[in-house]
Amino acid sequence: GPVPSPEPKVGVVVFLLRFQTLLLGKRRSSIGHSTFALPGGHLEFESFEDCAAREVKEETGLDIEKIEFVTVTNNVFLDEPKPSHYVTIFMRAVLKDPQQVPQNIEPDKCDGWDWYEWDNLPKPLFWPLEKMVLSGFNPFPGV
Numbered sequence: 481g482p483v484p485s486p487e488p489k490v491g492v493v494v495f496l497l498r499f500q501t502l503l504l505g506k507r508r509s510s511i512g513h514s515t516f517a518l519p520g521g522h523l524e525f526e527s528f529e530d531c532a533a534r535e536v537k538e539e540t541g542l543d544i545e546k547i548e549f550v551t552v553t554n555n556v557f558l559d560e561p562k563p564s565h566y567v568t569i570f571m572r573a574v575l576k577d578p579q580q581v582p583q584n585i586e587p588d589k590c591d592g593w594d595w596y597e598w599d600n601l602p603k604p605l606f607w608p609l610e611k612m613v614l615s616g617f618n619p620f621p622g623v
C-alpha cells in the first residue's frame with residue numbers, strides 16, 4: 481500500500497560566525513551521516529532565538545549572542561533510511577566570548593566542531609547547506 485508521508489518538523493540551525501569563519505561539525509546522526517552541518521536541532525516550546533541558543537549550548541557548550549533570523553528552507557529527505565521532512569529555520573549569531581572553544585558534547589551525534597572559512601568549506605556539506613552555497617547565499621553580514 482501507499483507509504484505514509486512524514487509530518488513536517490521544524491529544525492532551527494545556526495550560522496555561528498567568528499571573524500571570517502563559521503562553525504561546522506561532521507554529523508553522526510542518521511540524516512546526513514558523515515556530512516558537515518551547522519549546530520542546531522528541533523524547535524520546542526520556545527522562540528527561534530531561544531532554540532538557537534539552547535541547541536548551540538547543548539551541542540558545543542558555546543554561549544551566543546546577536547542571534548537573528550536569516551532565512552528558511554524546505555527540506556524533504558526522501559533518500560534517508562527513514563524519510564523525513566524539515567522546515568529549517570536558519571539563524572545567525574556570534575560568540576559572547578570570541579575566545580570560547582567548542583566542545584563535542586554529543587559525540588554520538590557529531591564527530592567534532594571546528595571553524596571553517598566560507599571560501600574553504602569542508603566536503604561533503606549536508607545537502608540543505610550545500611543547496612544554499614550553490615545558490616550563492618553568504619551568511620556573513622554586509623555581503
Ligand code: 8DG
Nearest residue numbers: 491493511517518519520521522555566568608609
Ligand atoms: P534535538 O534532539 O537536539 O532537538 O535534535 P538534533 O538531533 O540536534 O537535530 P538535528 O538533526 O541536528 O537537526 C534537526 C533537523 O534540522 C535535521 O535533522 C535536519 C534539519 N537541518 C537542516 N540543515 C541542518 C544543519 O545544517 N544542521 C542541523 N543540525 N540540522 C539541519 O535542514
Ligand code: MG
Nearest residue numbers: 520521535539
Ligand atoms: Mg540537538
Ligand code: MG
Nearest residue numbers: 519520521539
Ligand atoms: Mg543537532
